[in-house]
Amino acid sequence: MAALIHNHPTTAAAAASAFAFSPCFPRDPFLSHRSTNLHYLSKPEISSFLSPSRTKANPQNIRISPQFLQNPSISSSKLLNNSQLPNNDYSPLLQLSVRYGDIELAKTVHASILKLEEGTYLSNALIVAYIKLGRIDLAHKVFKAISSPDVVSYTAMISGFAKANRENEAIELFLEMRGSGIEPNEYSFVALLTACIRLLDLELGLQVHTFLLKLGFLDCIYVVNALMGLYSKCSCLDFVMELFDDMKTRDIASWNTVISSLVKECFYEEVFGFFRDMLRIDGFRVDYFTLSSLLTSAAGCFGMREGREVHAYAIKGGFESNLSVDNALIRFYTKCGSVEDVLYLFERMPEKDVFTWTEMITAYMQFGLVDSAAETFDRMPERTCVSYNALLAGYSQNDEGLRALKLFCRMVEEGAELNDFTLTSVLNACGSIMQKNTSEQIHGFVLKFGFGRNSCVEAALLDMCTWCGRMADAEKIYIRWPTNQDSSIPLTAMICGYARNRQLNEALSLFCVGQSEESLVLDEVTATTILGICGQLGFHKFGEQIHCCSIKYGLLSDTMLGNATISMYSKCGEMEDAIKVFNTMVVHDIVSWNSLLAGHVLHRQGDEALAIWMKMEKLGVQPDSVTCLFIISAYRHTNSDLVDCCRGFFSSMESIYQIKPTSEHxxxxxxxxxxxxxxxEAEEIIKKMPFVPKSCVWRALLDSCRIHRSATIGKRVVKEILSLEPQDPSTFILKSNLYSASGRWHCSEIVREEMREKGFRKFPGQSWIIHDNKVHSFFARDRTHPQSKDIYSGLQILILECIKVGYVPDTSFVLHEAEEYQKKDFLLYHGAKLAITCGLLMTKPGKTVRIMKNILLCGDCHTFFKNVSVVTKREIHVRDASGFHCFSSGKCSCKDHW
Known part of the structure; x- marks a missing residue:
């Protein structure tokens, strides 16, 4: 039961106190009725108990001076003065030594007892005293010196071993007692079950349960409470409920155990039902343990009304000053997001311990008040490892990675205790700042510190490596993961890591392996990640299967997963399915609305996007910065008459919606x-910006210059981009192409040589199609595909057919120095053309061909696809960086503006 109470969300001090006085464990079971329990007597009562009148029968009376009662550490040998208590009963003095923590008094009594004839009763009292004083070693020596230990002797030592983290010795001693023919009593079984609880040994617990049933001990409340505590600890709620229902008589500890078990298994609504039954059936008055469990339950289900009712009940019952209840109240109001109530409680608390201060740090961090949390930490009268960890984890959760690293260095310098939680938090913080060199240093520290084989730390290490782009190191950690440990966590981390580092095929392959080997259970995180990958790849069928599995496993109640499903369908060109998912969601957050807006913009459905925005306004949905980006973009896909509306929305962003326009807006x-x-007008807008524009603003104008073929403004824009980002690889490409376009081939080659020296590489254009659940990807002049010979032959025939209907290759898009025939050769084998040919060869006649591209479709490919739709009489859907193009009968949905 000590372990059961230890796991309850109360302070350690309160938990220890609960164990000492809890009715689930009887008081002083190892002393006979002859001893008087001095632990519950005041100092005057002790003086009276040892007064001369009480010891008149003995010629050598013990006289205790008032100075000893004021200062019990005075030499205890003088107290005994070679005398003996009446009837040689030293147990009151042993209890006195326990009360004042005086080990020397206990040793002196021990010395006096050794002069007497051996007596099991006094030896047992001595064992109990040493155990309570934390000297299990001395207690064991006394036990071994007893020639004929009885059930009390064994039970005391079993209990002592169980509480001193020597559980296996406790179990061995119980078996020794049974082997010696001594029958255990109810206290023996409570002690044995305590060892089982600490070891989480369910198998032994089941054997003990059977033995208890056979011996008829299941009528003892203390034993059943301990047995329920074991089952609760081992997450066997059904066994807990069965034992509870069969109890003929219950005490408050019985109710507390079943309520805390329900809280542990997240059956929050049932908790309040049992609480009402406790009041109605047995009429027990709640204690702080009950209230703490109820508040934890209210926090778990975000039951503000229930929690406030428990708060009122606590005040009515006189628990408003109870430290454990106040700490639980702070946790409750923190979980429910009420910062005012948390601050009010904290300021009014008459007593605060280190756990109270730590709860306040956690609360501030949850509310995003990072500086307040740091100030609270500095004000703490004393700090523990838990306090440091709360601040460290808070920094990590609030994306304050650098502050977390500084705190960690301070902990190391101050010699603070480091545990797996500490290292997990600092690894998460290191991952958030995504600095490769720093991550390598932290990695080395963790390995040197010796936590490298801890599963939690290993998982955090793996995750950090993926965030810092160290996928090779992440793979090494994953490969050496022990086979006897749960592999679902590292498997999920690797899948997310591959997705994060654009290794999409590897992520899908690993997911499929995990599913086939049944080592990966589909949860919200994994499903969201895979749906994101399917959206990026345009892998509609795979995404649809994940959606079905999410419905089957009941995961779609998760809003984040629902949002990912909307995004997946819209990116795969299935806008109707995206809208259906949105309409079936129970709860919408701003991300849900943004996902729907993004889908309409991606499909160039500006009117539909603006209709969604009008609906948001009617419902009172407050837009965020991302919402504004999509609303502005929607006006691009309506008509020119609505440009004034776009101007009006942009100018009112800050005044109406309190959103200050950024460079992206x-x-x-x-x-x-x-x-x-x-x-x-666009150029003038940039010049009047209230801050220095980023290159993305100028690039937006340059893109418009490309559409309208405005060379004059384009040259001015290019100069601005070159001055803003002279070292950006895309700027080098832009500069090189401009030199080539003007015939300055020597200057173009100098720029490209400079790129090579600096190690810059152009982000390669890639095109792909999905067929038979496989991704077929192509770069320009790519011959790595297994059917490349057939694809190239098919493309040559397709080009000739397109030329017959009017296609003329536009070599102006090839800006480097080359002969005309070389330019055509380069142009005709773009990745997009190879992908369309592969799609036409692999799909049945009449079927729509879907192509994905990671950059903008070039003008020549755009013209080519219009001609292909005429020659093949098929629809061709292309998704590039600007959105969807639907080619049909020689026309494109973008109206040649993209």
Missing amino acids: YANFVGVLGYWGLLE
């Missing part, structure tokens, strides 16, 4: 103006 607005040919 300006880039979208400039893109809309430029799209409708208002290039001069």
